Amino acid sequence: MALSIRPGSLNDAETFTSLVNQHHEAFTGEPLWSIEEMRAVLVTATADPHRDDRYIERDGEPVAGFHTRFYEPFDVGRIDLAAPLQPERTMVVEMLVDAALRVLRSRDTGDTVSIAQTTVPAEDYEVLEVLRGRGFDPTGRLALLEMPIKRVRRSSPPDGVTIVPFVIQDHLDDGFTILDQSFPTPGSNWYLVRDDYEHMMRNDPTALAGLSLMAYRGAMPVGICINFIDTMRPQAGHIGMLGVAQSERRSGIGRALFAESLAGFALRGWTHARLTTITPVSGVGGEDAGGFFRSVGMTTVYDHDIMSRPLAGPR
Numbered sequence: 070m071a072l073s074i075r076p077g078s079l080n081d082a083e084t085f086t087s088l089v090n091q092h093h094e095a096f097t098g099e100p101l102w103s104i105e106e107m108r109a110v111l112v113t114a115t116a117d118p119h120r121d122d123r124y125i126e127r128d129g130e131p132v133a134g135f136h137t138r139f140y141e142p143f144d145v146g147r148i149d150l151a152a153p154l155q156p157e158r159t160m161v162v163e164m165l166v167d168a169a170l171r172v173l174r175s176r177d178t179g180d181t182v183s184i185a186q187t188t189v190p191a192e193d194y195e196v197l198e199v200l201r202g203r204g205f206d207p208t209g210r211l212a213l214l215e216m217p218i219k220r221v222r223r224s225s226p227p228d229g230v231t232i233v234p235f236v237i238q239d240h241l242d243d244g245f246t247i248l249d250q251s252f253p254t255p256g257s258n259w260y261l262v263r264d265d266y267e268h269m270m271r272n273d274p275t276a277l278a279g280l281s282l283m284a285y286r287g288a289m290p291v292g293i294c295i296n297f298i299d300t301m302r303p304q305a306g307h308i309g310m311l312g313v314a315q316s317e318r319r320s321g322i323g324r325a326l327f328a329e330s331l332a333g334f335a336l337r338g339w340t341h342a343r344l345t346t347i348t349p350v351s352g353v354g355g356e357d358a359g360g361f362f363r364s365v366g367m368t369t370v371y372d373h374d375i376m377s378r379p380l381a382g383p384r
Contacts, residue, residue: 077122082098082108082245084131088151097189097371103300105274113268123168125161133161135169145185146173162199172382183380188373206348207376209349214367216342218335224328225322232329235281243290251312282329284322291317294326299343306334308344
């Protein structure tokens with residue numbers, strides 16, 4: 070059985086969705102992406118599948134692959150691995166990781182210390198071992214949290230703050246202003262370049278009109294909550310990014326946006342809310358919000374380890 074590697078193409082959304090979901094289901098019990106979401110991820114304003122992605126084939130059939138993104142100006146290279154259980158899996162994963170590092174290095178300007186980063190199901194010891202052997206260390210734990218929406222408890226925003234539905238033509242610039250200061254560091258794992266943010270808000274089929282929210286103090290934007298349909302759990306909403314202006318932290322805006330989001334989910338007849346949160350290992354990468362979300366009743370569905378290393382260096 071001969072293994073070979075090829076670049077990605079615009080036609081690989083279905084292939085990558087199948088591979089990544091086989092990988093994810095083996096360790097978490099549920100898929101990770103829908104085909105519509107994957108199309109929105111693989112073809113963005115800053116993505117080029119032929120340049121950024123690779124697939125390993127066994128006798129001409131795709132058996133594993135990866136998608137990479139290189140975020141500037143912070144020089145963070147992200148790797149999405151899709152490595153289902155299969156014969157010679159360790160060899161396949163080694164090929165994937167080595168190729169992904171080569172792809173990211175080809176985009177590295179060398180002006181700053183660049184980082185390679187990936188997330189792996191916490192139970193996938195085989196992939197974690199390969200990453201450690203190539204200089205990756207755990208820098209955080211990403212958890213998918215969930216709660217039933219039985220009775221939404223409203224939380225009023227601070228005096229002078231109003232919450233309104235996100236409207237692209239009115240709020241696109243203000244929303245990015247908040248995200249840019251809420252998730253400013255590479256270690257935060259959530260940083261979005263402007264082009265990808267706009268592409269997501271305009272084109273992601275799960276970002277329904279009116280589902281996301283903005284918070285304003287007068288005419289000044291002070292918070293954003295980007296919400297989606299959760300495609301993996303029926304009748305569930307997913308809180309994707311919740312950000313508050315630095316000058317307004319710990320004032321109750323985030324709690325109010327969270328509660329208003331759940332109320333919006335309930336009005337649509339949805340039964341559950343989900344979100345992902347990160348606990349940094351070293352304290353780098355923003356505040357650990359997991360404590361708050363668990364305090365309001367959210368529980369862990371599954372965990373991923375966040376693995377990072379300097380992009381420069383061996384292999």
